[in-house]
Each structure stands twice: as structure tokens, then as C-alpha cells.
Amino acid sequence: MRGMLLIARRELMAYVNSIWGYVVVVGVLVLNGLFFNAFAVTSRPRVSSDVLEDFFYYSSGFITVGGILLSMRLLAEERQTGTMNLLDSSPLSDAQIVGGKFLSAFLFLSGMTLMTLYMPALIFVNGKVSLGHIAAGYTGLLLAGAAAVAIGTFGSSLVRSQLVAIVIGAFFLVFSALSWMLGRVVDPPMDDLVPYLSIYDAHFIQTFAKGRINTEDVIYYLSVTFVFLLLSTRVLSSRRWK
């Protein structure tokens, strides 16, 4: 546990000290704010809860993309710069290395996610929404963000190139975004399964974004996170045998 926290702390400092962390934060916040103003608030009168629901809808996309962008460097960069040798020759398990990396990116992403709170706060002050709706939405955003960071970590564990790591992570996100369409063109039982795998539609937009927390969705996100972190650990371990 100590080794994992040590790696997480160093990685967090690397985000804070590098330009990339700020680029992702500024990019996500600016785009999220623009979409909030243009498509959620709009110029016509709307019910506050619908505005909040739309805010969570767009935010889920930006936060998950941010998760992939933040996690692409986690392991690929270590291989690229040769610092993986430092971790490999330390008495740390591969699970601790992956866990520490994931934790740092997730904490940074969580900080970025909480910076969007001013938008629901504006709706709360000027309209009529419950704090429970906001809390449920943010719980969902953090869970989806954790899943995205785990997917990005997996992509980063496979290759040396950060660009290729992004492409791998983006593939999973695009699949998630389009799975509702895929579900319409495939035969049973895949027509039920494919949309179910999406990290957006069935598990976020229909529930968390509307202010509901389903245990099934929480378990789904935690499972996706766990599976991709486990796969990352396995990929990392395999290099000792290759």
C-alpha cells in the first residue's frame, strides 16, 4: 500500500508540474462550459432538472475523454523514457505499480471534475434542483471517469507510444458511444449485450444523469475499472517473461 501511495504521489506531482495536466484541465473545462451554455442552458426557458440532466450528459463525454488523455502517459511514458527499469528493479508488485498510477490519474481527474461544480451551482441558485440530483450525477461522473482512466491505463500498458495508447483508449470510448446504434443492427442476444456494455447510455444517461443511483450501475463501473486494471497488471507482468 505504501509503495502504491508513493507512486501515486509522484505521479500527481508530475501532473501538477507538467503542461499536459493543465492542457487537459483547461480543454475539458472550456469545452464543458461552452456546451453547457450552448446546449444545456440555451436561450429558451427550460425545466431546471432537464438543464442539469443535459449538463451531466455532456460532462460524461468530456470527463471520460479527459480520463483517457490523462492516463495515456501512465505506463507508456515510463517505457519510453526507460524509468520503468526503476520501478521494475524495486520491491513493488505490478499491482502496486498499476494501482499507484491509476490512483494518481483518478485523483487528478476527480479534482478536474469537481471544478465543474460551478455549473450545477448556477442551476441550483437560479432554478430548482435537488442536491441529491447533483450528488448522484457527480457520483456517476466519478465512476465513469474511473472506468475511463482504467481503460486508458490498459491502453498505456500495451504500447510505448502515448499516441497509440490514446487510440486504444479512444476505440473503447467510441465503441461505448456508438453501442446503442450497434445494438440495433446485431441479432439477439447481442442486441441486448452490446448496448449494455456502453459506459454512457444504459449505465449513466438513464440513471445517474437523472439523479438516480442504481446499485447495478455502480457494480458495472467498479467491474469495468477492476477488469481493466487487472488486465493492465497482467500485461505489465508478462514483460518479465517475454
Next chain:
Amino acid sequence: MIEVNGLTRYYGDHPAVQDVSFSIADNEIVGFLGLNGAGKSTTLKVLAGLILPSAGTVHIAGVDALEAPDSLRERIGFLPEEPPLYREMTVAEFLSFCGQLKGMSGARVRSRLPEVYKICDIGHVSKRVISELSHGYRKRVGIAQAIIHDPDLVILDEPISGLDPVQIVEMRRVITGLKSSCTVLVSSHILSEISQTCDRILVLNNGRLVAEGTEEELAARQVGGGRVALELRGELAAVRAALDAFEGVSKVQADAAPDRLVRASASLDGDNREALVAHLVSAGVGVREIRDAEAELEQIFLDLTQRADATTQQQALQQGDT
């Protein structure tokens, strides 16, 4: 201290290291010598716990590398050819991180740092960001991260590559200074470096250990009576002709010196020095001195690797015949 038995490591179908066995005592500096691709780095990576062997066993201070890899890594410091440095950190931050990564407490790292600064002579750059340091200083910080946790074994892969002559002298001082506190394994393809810093040499060729011992022991293992140095008097051409005419002499080198002196060296096929002296005297060459030549490490290395290659080819031919 280190016991390696039958170490074999494949990359796919390619055997990078085959059936390598050796042992190393405490507080020895041992050099791995070999051409590029000889298997030096692979062997060091296995010893450092970075990769696992395909076959064979590695014990370091009694700990089995396969059974207790984490415990083993606590006892080892490793510097790869390219130092693994987080360049955005200061030297002090980086070494503190490395120490804790190796299981040290924060207080223990703080008390150990001054000693490491002294050994590697990096105290005056401890507050500087690593990206601002020269290549030589980065190598020293690389060594510092390898010894911060006071390991039993320090493994240095090509520690002087890319250094200028002044930095090489400094690095040599740092490496020999490590001997008092731990065992050191150094790999290099630069023969003079191995010769000057190491107590013992392991020669690898095509993934196999072809020889081991001190430089003197390796020289003594050369074919037949070895190489002799001669101080002769006569005309250079006549001396050369007399040496060439003697059967059992090869690789003759002769240079003229003042007063018709000729300094020569030659390899003998057997211990036939008396016959050589009698032959030279009968040819009218004055023999002032004959003694064992101090074999150059380059010559020893070439002889060893050529002999190993010849043996391998011969075995392949024999297998083809059968």
C-alpha cells in the same frame, strides 16, 4: 554472495544467454566483458530481477530470485545503460523517492543522503532539477539511486558509455569506491575500463560464458606457452627473418630501437624458449632478454572469443557429419 547455475534466457526462439554459471564473492568488482549482443545486459537484467530466466537458478545472498523476487530487489541496486531518471524532479527529491521506493523510511533516507552525495560527489547539485544536469552528472545520480538503500549488490550496465575522459576518471573513482560496502557487477564492451576497475572478469560470447578469472589468469590460459617479449640485437630485417624462420612462432611483432636493438614479441606454440634462443643465436642475432609478455586485454579477449567461435563452428560441423 551470488550463485548462478545454468542460467538460460530466450527471447522468442533466440537464446540470448545459454547455460551460464558463475559465482561471485562479497565485495568483489566483477566485469562482464563481451561484444554487443553477447548477452551481458540480459544476464544483468535477470540478476536485477527485471526479467525472469527461462531456465537455471540465481541465488543472491542465499535468496532465490524466482522464489522471493521482491526480497531480492531490496538487496540490489541497478543502473541500466540509460539512467532511469524523472527529469522534472530535483536530485534530492528523486533520491528520496527512490529510497522510499526501495522500502526505506523517510527518516532513514534523510540520514543516508549525505553519505550518498559524498560517494557520488553530487551534493552541490542536490537542489538542481535533473533535466538541467550534464550527462556525467546524470550518470552519477543514476549510481546514487542504485546505492541509496545500501544494497548488497550493485549492477552497473555500461556505466561509462557517453562520458568524456574527465567524467570517465571520476566514474572510475566512484565505482572502485563502492567496493568497500558492496559487491559490484559492471558490464562493458570497453576493455580498458574492465581492466582498470574490476578484480575479476567474466567473458561472454554469443550468450555463453567462455572464460572467467583475473586478467592475469586469462592471459595464462592462452594457447601453449603464451606470448614472449624479446630484446634482441641485430638488423631489424635479419631479426624478423630469423623469427619467421623458426617453427612454432606466430604473430611476430618487431620494432627497431637505438643501438641496433630490436624489441619484439611473439606467440609460442609450446614452451620452446631454449630452442628459440639457440635458433636466434645461430642466426647471428644477439639475445639480450626473453620473458613472458604482459598480454593486452584486447588480445586475450580476441583470442578467447575467436577460440569460442571456432569451437562452436567445429561442433556444428560435427553435428552435421553425424
